[in-house]
Amino acid sequence: PRLPAEWDGLEFHLKIQGRLLHVGLEQDSISLTVRDGAPLEVDVRGELLTVDGGPVRVPLAPVTAPEPTIFPSGLPTSSIPVVRAAV
Numbered sequence: 001p002r003l004p005a006e007w008d009g010l011e012f013h014l015k016i017q018g019r020l021l022h023v024g025l026e027q028d029s030i031s032l033t034v035r036d037g038a039p040l041e042v043d044v045r046g047e048l049l050t051v052d053g054g055p056v057r058v059p060l061a062p063v064t065a066p067e068p069t070i071f072p073s074g075l076p077t078s079s080i081p082v083v084r085a086a087v
Contacts, residue, residue, distance in 0.1 A: 002063055003027055016040060021051065028062075031055045043084050 003010060009026045019037030023030065032051045034040050039052035049056050 002060075024055075029057050029059050031057045 020035045
């Protein structure tokens with residue numbers, strides 16, 4: 001999901017495979033850093049990345065807002081940054 005236009009960013013942690021992953025989301029990018037544990041391979045929109053103690057920054061392409069409708073259908077899934085641990 002994208003941040004509201006008036007937000008500068010959002011940060012949170014995820015526990016994945018025993019590692020603590022810090023996620024920083026900004027309007028134009030997502031940053032990933034392993035804060036506790038071994039390096040972690042993650043898949044971000046089909047790109048396999050190794051994340052460790054230094055931040056890995058992935059640019060996010062701009063997304064156009066969908067036309068307003070009285071029938072909510074949500075944003076296109078192509079705009080959602082998918083992050084998952086590689087198996």
